[in-house]
Amino acid sequence: xxxxxxxxxxxxxxxxxxxxxxxxxxxxxxxxxxxxxxxxxxxxxxxxxxxxxxxxxxxxxxxxxxxxxxxxxxxxxxxxxxxxxxxxxxxxxxxxxxxxxxxxxxxxxxxxxxxxxxxxxxxxxxxxxxxxxxxxxxxxxxxxxxxxxxxxxxxxxxxxxxxxxxxxxxxxxxxxxxxxxxxxxxxxxxxxxxxxxxxxxxxxxxxxxxxxxxxxxxxxxxxxxxxxxxxxxxxxxxxxxxxxxxxxxxxxxxxxxxxxxxxxxxxxxxxxxxxxxxxxxxxxxxxxxxxxxxxxxxxxxxxxxxxxxxxxxxxxxxxxxxxxxxxxxxxxxxxxxxxxxxxxxxxxxxxxxxxxxxxxxxxxxxxxxxxxxxxxxxxxxx
Amino acid sequence: xxxxxxxxxxxxxxxxxxxxxxxxxxxxxxxxxxxxxxxxxxxxxxxxxxxxxxxxxxxxxxxxxxxxxxxxxxxxxxxxxxxxxxxxxxxxxxxxxxxxxxxxxxxxxxxxxxxxxxxxxxxxxxxxxxxxxxxxxxxxxxxxxxxxxxxxxxxxxxxxxxxxxxxxxxxxxxxxxxxxxxxxxxxxxxxxxxxxxxxxxxxxxxxxxxxxxxxxxxxxxxxxxxxxxxxxxxxxxxxxxxxxxxxxxxxxxxxxxxxxxxxxxxxxxxxxxxxxxxxxxxxxxxxxxxxxxxxxxxxxxxxxxxxxxxxxxxxxxxxxxxxxxxxxxxxx
Numbered sequence: 230x231x232x233x234x235x236x237x238x239x240x241x242x243x244x245x246x247x248x249x250x251x252x253x254x255x256x257x258x259x260x261x262x263x264x265x266x267x268x269x270x271x272x273x274x275x276x277x278x279x280x281x282x283x284x285x286x287x288x289x290x291x292x293x294x295x296x297x298x299x300x301x302x303x304x305x306x307x308x309x310x311x312x313x314x315x316x317x318x319x320x321x322x323x324x325x326x327x328x329x330x331x332x333x334x335x336x337x338x339x340x341x342x343x344x345x346x347x348x349x350x351x352x353x354x355x356x357x358x359x360x361x362x363x364x365x366x367x368x369x370x371x372x373x374x375x376x377x378x379x380x381x382x383x384x385x386x387x388x389x390x391x392x393x394x395x396x397x398x399x400x401x402x403x404x405x406x407x408x409x410x411x412x413x414x415x416x417x418x419x420x421x422x423x424x425x426x427x428x429x430x431x432x433x434x435x436x437x438x439x440x441x442x443x444x445x446x447x448x449x450x451x452x453x454x455x456x457x458x459x460x461x462x463x464x465x466x467x468x469x470x471x472x473x474x475x476x477x478x479x480x481x482x483x484x485x486x487x488x489x490x491x492x493x494x495x496x497x498x499x500x501x502x503x504x505x506x507x508x509x510x511x512x513x514x515x516x517x518x519x520x521x522x523x524x525x526x527x528x529x530x531x532x533x534x535x536x537x538x539x540x541x542x543x544x545x546x547x548x549x550x551x552x553x554x555x556x557x558x559x560x561x562x563x564x565x566x567x568x569x570x571x572x573x574x575x576x577x578x579x580x581x582x583x584x585x586x587x588x589x590x591x592x593x594x595x596x597x598x599x600x601x602x603x604x605x606x607x608x609x610x611x
Numbered sequence: 612x613x614x615x616x617x618x619x620x621x622x623x624x625x626x627x628x629x630x631x632x633x634x635x636x637x638x639x640x641x642x643x644x645x646x647x648x649x650x651x652x653x654x655x656x657x658x659x660x661x662x663x664x665x666x667x668x669x670x671x672x673x674x675x676x677x678x679x680x681x682x683x684x685x686x687x688x689x690x691x692x693x694x695x696x697x698x699x700x701x702x703x704x705x706x707x708x709x710x711x712x713x714x715x716x717x718x719x720x721x722x723x724x725x726x727x728x729x730x731x732x733x734x735x736x737x738x739x740x741x742x743x744x745x746x747x748x749x750x751x752x753x754x755x756x757x758x759x760x761x762x763x764x765x766x767x768x769x770x771x772x773x774x775x776x777x778x779x780x781x782x783x784x785x786x787x788x789x790x791x792x793x794x795x796x797x798x799x800x801x802x803x804x805x806x807x808x809x810x811x812x813x814x815x816x817x818x819x820x821x822x823x824x825x826x827x828x829x830x831x832x833x834x835x836x837x838x839x840x841x842x843x844x845x846x847x848x849x850x851x852x853x854x855x856x857x858x859x860x861x862x863x864x865x866x867x868x869x870x871x872x873x874x875x876x877x878x879x880x881x882x883x884x885x886x887x888x889x890x891x892x893x894x895x896x897x898x899x900x901x902x903x904x905x906x907x908x909x910x911x912x913x914x915x916x917x918x919x920x921x922x923x924x925x926x927x928x929x930x931x932x933x934x935x936x937x938x939x940x941x942x943x
Contacts, residue, residue, distance in 0.1 A: 230804060230845075231838065231841075231842035231845070232842075232845060232846075232849065233842065233845070233846040233849065234614060234849055234853075235850070235853075238941060243941070246937070310933075313931070313933035314933075487933070490932055491931050491932055491933070494925065494926075494931070494932050497926060498926060501926055508922070508923070508926060510915075510919060512922065512926075513918065513919040513921075513922030513923055513926070514915055514918040514919055514922060515918075515922070516918075516921070516922035516925050516926065516932075517865070517869060517917065517918030517919055517920065517921030517922035517923075517925070518869065518873065518914075518918045518921075519932065520866060520918075520921045520922070520925055520932060520935065520936060520939075521847075521865070521866040521867075521869035521870040521873070521914075521917070521918065521921060522870065522873075523932070523933075523936050524850070524866045524870070524936055524939070524940060525843055525846055525847045525850065525866070525867075525870040526843075527936065527940065528846050528847075528849075528850045528940070529842070529843070529846050532846070549835075549838065549839050549842055552835075552836075552839055553839050553840075553842075553843055598832065600835075601831070601832045601835035601836060601839075602828075602831065602832070602835070603835075604835035604838055604839065605831035605832065605834055605835040608811060608834055608835065608838055609815075610811060610814050610815060610825035610826075610830070610831050610834055611814065611815060611822075611823045611825035611826040611831075
């Protein structure tokens with residue numbers, strides 16, 4: 230039975246929320262960016278650095294490595310405020326969400342000191358080196374391989390769907406280092422790869438929306454020193470599963486469409502002020518339904534953050550909330566379209582890109598079917 | 612004040628369990644006399660008797676048990692009535708002498724007004740909420756029109772007549788409606804929980820094509836989706852149970868009941884699809900829970916009514932939807 234209790238937020242979390250709101254208000258007033266949907270994919274290196282300067286990146290990383298050693302609950306406060314504002318956090322998002330925690334837990338001392346301070350500074354961009362042409366949902370089928378050489382490893386192969394790879398500093402790459410034998414999850418290793426190293430090449434993948442944030446990455450005899458292995462060789466499957474849990478645990482899973490929700494509200498207020506008659510029931514119900522959905526998904530997402538803050542990693546619950554969130558996110562474009570019926574130029578300009586991006590919401594970070602499979606396994610159906 | 616008192620929850624679970632069969636269901640009779648007698652003798656009906664909201668998290672767990680066991684007893688009604696009596700300084704309902712229930716009058720006090728009340732035909736006293744007043748109304752001689760909701764639970768239409776009012780006192784109707792909605796949402800969470808348990812058990816034991824049907828991916832996917840929606844409904848209930856207890860903001864109740872109402876279709880569809888033909892009989896237990904979900908969705912405010920309240924308040928507010936959400940959820 231899945232319950233999602235949320236403890237009362239401490240005063241420090243409220244202070245942090247006000248600080249982030251103040252920061253974002255100042256950014257918006259200065260007109261440095263416009264709110265977008267899917268804003269956690271929007272790359273803006275200057276904004277990420279300003280976030281780092283403001284102490285809003287690497288919140289949970291240890292202070293010894295440049296982090297702020299705050300709880301996952303505090304981090305959740307920062308993330309949800311950023312996403313609700315449609316802020317372009319893309320450059321540091323992956324690093325902050327999963328790569329940093331992954332290195333903090335499983336990286337060598339040298340690696341931690343080299344990389345984590347840069348993540349906390351908001352000046353480090355990480356890519357995710359998991360998917361390949363032949364290994365999407367079936368991640369264990371990766372064929373990128375690394376063979377042991379003097380002082381490290383030689384990496385050969387390729388990855389797909391690698392966000393920001395063309396401008397990333399690093400990628401955490403899953404590769405096969407020994408044959409599987411009976412257990413196809415055995416013999417895998419995670420490496421932190423310097424994306425500027427010799428032998429690394431990227432090619433853009435144009436997605437349905439027309440943007441080129443995704444890449445194909447090719448590794449041609451790329452040298453990776455021993456110090457940049459995460460955990461031990463052979464630990465790769467266990468580590469990638471935990472990295473995926475980080476990836477699935479955040480509030481972006483229900484806030485990707487939020488900029489449209491806010492613009493819909495602004496547009497509905499224009500209808501109210503332009504027309505003295507009472508708002509239509511459909512308008513009230515649509516907006517009210519959005520409030521109710523956002524509230525319950527926020528409750529569930531916050532409960533996950535509280536679990537993480539308590540030292541647990543609720544993988545199955547994260548998959549469940551991600552699935553619910555993706556379903557909600559996918560519904561927003563059409564809800565806005567139906568209610569607005571073409572009204573509001575700013576709104577229509579946001580709905581279009583959201584419609585095009587929406588199919589990816591239930592695909593990325595684990596397809597809906599895979600996520601439901603994870604939940605089904607916990608239910609012990611058969 | 613956050614998590615409900617474990618001792619109270621355990622007491623409630625044991626009490627209800629004493630009156631359920633091996634499948635966790637009470638007998639399908641108009642009123643479970645044994646259960647009701649036990650509840651009257653326990654302290655559970657008085658959880659809201661102090662008249663404030665402190666006992667609400669525990670009261671919601673009791674309401675959840677009502678849903679989980681398909682109990683036939685005016686538990687929610689008694690909890691609401693007890694709260695109202697205390698707020699009005701009327702002591703508490705005399706359960707030993709008869710049932711108590713509540714009703715909302717949608718439009719003013721034009722006499723006679725028709726109201727619908729759970730166990731209205733069986734109740735001795737009814738507290739009617741209208742125009743920010745509470746009216747204690749005696750049913751003797753009121754000639755109620757008995758009926759039932761979709762789940763077969765006793766519902767009656769009563770003619771609310773000023774001449775039968777025993778006493779009245781000011782009580783904000785919005786508060787009463789919100790409290791009822793929070794308790795009803797908790798009961799819905801219990802019913803949904805049981806529907807999931809039934810569907811899981813069926814998938815594990817029903818063998819077709821030489822294996823339990825739970826081994827088929829199509830069935831597993833449906834169950835996972837069902838579990839997700841049940842978890843969402845449950846989260847809505849829990850959020851309201853603690854939030855409304857702390858701040859008494861009707862918007863918390865509105866969001867919970869609205870979200871719960873929206874979850875009823877995915878929950879009932881998936882449950883009936885998994886349990887298939889046998890679940891479509893009166894002999895099997897599933898109907899007792901899905902019919903309650905369809906009924907309770909419409910009682911103590913439909914999702915449309917609560918969404919309209921939320922929408923109206925949101926439109927009237929300044930600031931973003933996000934600011935509205937965080938202000939309602941954290942009171943800041």
